[in-house]
Amino acid sequence: MTQLIPMISQGEIRTEVKKTGQQISLHYRDKNLVLVGILKGSFVFLADLTREITIDHEIDLIGVSSYSGTSSTGTIKLTKKPDLDLEGKDILLVEDIVDTGNTLSAIKAYIESLHPASVKICTLINKHERRQADIDADYACFSLEKGFIVGYGLDYNELYRNLPAIFDLKL
Numbered sequence: 001m002t003q004l005i006p007m008i009s010q011g012e013i014r015t016e017v018k019k020t021g022q023q024i025s026l027h028y029r030d031k032n033l034v035l036v037g038i039l040k041g042s043f044v045f046l047a048d049l050t051r052e053i054t055i056d057h058e059i060d061l062i063g064v065s066s067y068s069g070t071s072s073t074g075t076i077k078l079t080k081k082p083d084l085d086l087e088g089k090d091i092l093l094v095e096d097i098v099d100t101g102n103t104l105s106a107i108k109a110y111i112e113s114l115h116p117a118s119v120k121i122c123t124l125i126n127k128h129e130r131r132q133a134d135i136d137a138d139y140a141c142f143s144l145e146k147g148f149i150v151g152y153g154l155d156y157n158e159l160y161r162n163l164p165a166i167f168d169l170k171l
């Protein structure tokens, strides 16, 4: 039987997202910030984060699908390119969770090829145990050693993205 065990509450998420938004607002106050959300998992986090950022910024979305089964390989297929011209802009990639880091490392390389002024990473969850790529988040709301979590945009086979808080999934 599938079990969903409460792990991070709505209140805890709100507090950390607000803090991260404040840090970003401070660090990027003299920059040309563009938040680039990675579909689909980041959509809930992106929607809350943008509203906690008090400086002017643009928003774009990028879509990728990983070619692998249970864990990503770093071979990604771009399913949606950014719409904006990112040249000379300060890009903050917004991701739901960094696991092996392979997806983000491939996306970062792609974004860098578009000649932005800078590229940094903001993730809701930084999951450490399975990290393979030499990559780390510049901003992370929460740290997790291991496990599989769902809710607040994070899915298991496309389900549970709608849950307002984060749960540990036990199959």
Ligand code: IMP
Residues within 6 Å of the ligand: 041, 071, 072, 073, 095, 096, 097, 098, 099, 100, 101, 102, 103, 104, 127, 147, 148, 149, 150, 154, 155, 156
């Ligand atoms: P990476 O390339 O291994 O870092 O893969 C990151 C992607 O795997 C995330 O964007 C998620 O879509 C997915 N993922 C990794 N861990 C979890 C999890 O615990 N819950 C839900 N999705 C996850």
Ligand code: MG
Residues within 6 Å of the ligand: 038, 039, 040, 041, 042, 096, 097
């Ligand atoms: Mg994802």
